[in-house]
Amino acid sequence: MTEDLRPLGNPSSENFRLDAYPFYLLNRAASRYNVVIESELRRIGIDIPAWRVLMILGEAQPLSIGQVAKSAVINMSTMMRIIERMTKAGLIETNPSEADGRVKEVLLTDHGKAKLADARIVTAPLYDKIIKGFSAAEFSTMLQILERLHDNLE
């Protein structure tokens, strides 16, 4: 029987501890991951925002700029600038939507697809390294927990 750590992670608690605060740990893990992954991505000439967009479009396309922004949890106006840069770099292209005159559809170019393949290659070893030590059950639990955190933030 282990101690109930939930009160310790409550910011308003008397005996609050940073290392029991899930969002501190969440941000810390995410930040560190980004630092590590960024140096890998630099080698193939892309940054984290571009990589996120590539990943998102790699799974479903075309997507509107708004949809991409929402998926990536990135501000719409920031996403505009990212789309601009990526278009200039030839990674993606945009077309006005047939169905809705307000919408611009974003999709990968061949160059973008190739870059995504490169990105997968350079990030895969890192993935293996980090996942090592997680059993299938633990991995599944991790996904569920992250999903739940996200849902609770709706």
Added chain:
Amino acid sequence: MTEDLRPLGNPSSENFRLDAYPFYLLNRAASRYNVVIESELRRIGIDIPAWRVLMILGEAQPLSIGQVAKSAVINMSTMMRIIERMTKAGLIETNPSEADGRVKEVLLTDHGKAKLADARIVTAPLYDKIIKGFSAAEFSTMLQILERLHDNLE
């Protein structure tokens, strides 16, 4: 017996899925949390970086600028600017270290302590809301998983 999802989360996998990629979920959860928490913090006039520094100093002080930066996983030069702003706002103060002439020690002012108390008050309800639904055991598992992810990224 559930399926082993680990291969699905591998970026180089044939049938890769974003929603099985832990770092996508990690970043998404962290981003959303930041968006939500930011609007709470705005009400008491601080931003996320300042809040992170307050939390860190609230647990241990004084700390060198470098230590604060490391704890927060924020670039040192960025942390310099944050320290500057917070000093100007009267939340923290800095003194040269006795022991090491290169080091500047950072600590909370009374105003900083009061602001930290405010921050805890406005963030606590959010904490409760998000934590609700997690058992003590699940909560503990969550902390362990985040800790492990972080350690694996060393």
Added chain:
DNA sequence: GGATAACAGTTGTAAATGCAATTATTATGC
């Protein structure tokens, strides 16, 4: 069907970020 609201995208602007170079101080090797 026309006014009004909601929505997708776009841009100006100010602030934040981080790389790279610099200074000042302390640790290390011989």
Added chain:
DNA sequence: GCATAATAATTGCATTTACAACTGTTATCC
């Protein structure tokens, strides 16, 4: 003990970010 390397903090500068205001298009309500 002195030269050299390592470390902590600092700043210039170019890039990135996001708020707020704006345009154009579609949905809603009477």
